[in-house]
Amino acid sequence: MSKLYVLGDLHFSCMNPWNLIIGNKFLEWFEKLNIDPESELIQLGDLFEVPVNGGLVFDQVSKFVSLCQSKFKFTYFLTGNHDKKVYRNVEQNALEFIKHKPKCMVIEKPSIIDTQNNFKFIALPHLTTDGIDFNKFLMTRLPTKFYDTQVDLLVAHTDIRIPGHPFMNDGIELSKFKASKYALGHIHTRIKEEYTGSAWPNKINEEYSEKPRVMKCFERKINVSGNIVNGADILLPTLVKYDDVIYPNTPVNTDPNIVNIYTVSNCSNLQIAKLHYSDYFIKGVVKATQINNTNNASSSYTFKIDKPIDALKNYITETGSTLSRPLYKYLDGLFTS
Numbered sequence: 046m047s048k049l050y051v052l053g054d055l056h057f058s059c060m061n062p063w064n065l066i067i068g069n070k071f072l073e074w075f076e077k078l079n080i081d082p083e084s085e086l087i088q089l090g091d092l093f094e095v096p097v098n099g100g101l102v103f104d105q106v107s108k109f110v111s112l113c114q115s116k117f118k119f120t121y122f123l124t125g126n127h128d129k130k131v132y133r134n135v136e137q138n139a140l141e142f143i144k145h146k147p148k149c150m151v152i153e154k155p156s157i158i159d160t161q162n163n164f165k166f167i168a169l170p171h172l173t174t175d176g177i178d179f180n181k182f183l184m185t186r187l188p189t190k191f192y193d194t195q196v197d198l199l200v201a202h203t204d205i206r207i208p209g210h211p212f213m214n215d216g217i218e219l220s221k222f223k224a225s226k227y228a229l230g231h232i233h234t235r236i237k238e239e240y241t242g243s244a245w246p247n248k249i250n251e252e253y254s255e256k257p258r259v260m261k262c263f264e265r266k267i268n269v270s271g272n273i274v275n276g277a278d279i280l281l282p283t284l285v286k287y288d289d290v291i292y293p294n295t296p297v298n299t300d301p302n303i304v305n306i307y308t309v310s311n312c313s314n315l316q317i318a319k320l321h322y323s324d325y326f327i328k329g330v331v332k333a334t335q336i337n338n339t340n341n342a343s344s345s346y347t348f349k350i351d352k353p354i355d356a357l358k359n360y361i362t363e364t365g366s367t368l369s370r371p372l373y374k375y376l377d378g379l380f381t382s
């Protein structure tokens with residue numbers, strides 16, 4: 046029985062001092078995975094975080110590709126939005142070097158692919174679309190075969206539309222396509238079954254995932270015609286934990302097996318915090334431990350907001366307001382950078 050695995054966003058990077066360590070931990074886990082070598086793999090995109098990378102990041106991605114070649118019969122790499130960037134006026138795909146590798150295919154355009162193990166899948170990688178929103182393009186401008194062909198699986202590096210959702214109201218409708226199963230990247234927390242989730246939470250607000258992050262597995266039973274079925278998904282390891290520490294206390298609950306990243310409260314100076322916690326990873330500081338507000342007029346209701354993004358989420362929930370995904374991401378970036 047042949048299996049088709051799908052792995053989400055990886056974001057190998059050296060933007061923060063902890064990224065390379067997390068990258069190595071992921072590679073150690075991936076190397077030890079016990080996979081039937083007849084299996085195939087689809088990686089959903091965003092192998093890289095940024096288009097220009099240090100040698101150690103490139104080395105990690107090279108190792109990942111080598112491991113894919115040795116562990117799987119064939120690997121399909123979708124291009125993610127983080128992989129494809131305009132740098133000094135030239136659009137480049139950071140996955141370019143994989144195109145020349147045996148047992149590998151880089152997918153840059155919407156494609157319908159028959160795999161060696163006879164799975165048929167639609168791939169919707171990230172694409173630069175001039176003058177039209179990318180999701181609108183996927184919904185209206187693809188050749189009709191993309192909407193008419195019955196496939197086993199649809200994989201995509203984009204949002205799916207969740208009506209009324211604060212920042213996913215403008216994604217693609219899965220009902221537009223004829224697929225038995227779906228596996229989606231780009232969104233790092235697994236807010237719906239169809240997503241895989243990223244390999245690890247790249248930011249503190251990605252730590253909580255509604256469903257566990259997985260490497261999805263699909264299979265077709267021998268002598269059974271018809272739809273593919275869900276195989277045994279592989280749970281992704283917990284590589285990182287974001288935590289708080291109150292200055293000048295020593296962090297507790299450190300786990301030697303995972304990368305602990307701290308926000309220091311009760312300290313307004315990042316340099317002081319980094320000096321005091323030189324043996325730890327510090328992502329930022331906040332002046333006070335919490336903001337308490339008691340609304341005496343209506344009740345003794347007390348709310349606690351640790352992070353500005355929580356206040357925004359609270360506002361969205363309470364008012365039912367909708368924000369476009371780019372605006373939400375922009376505000377999130379302002380709050381968390």
Ligand SMILES: [Mn+2]
Nearest residue numbers: 054091127231
């Ligand atoms: Mn991503």
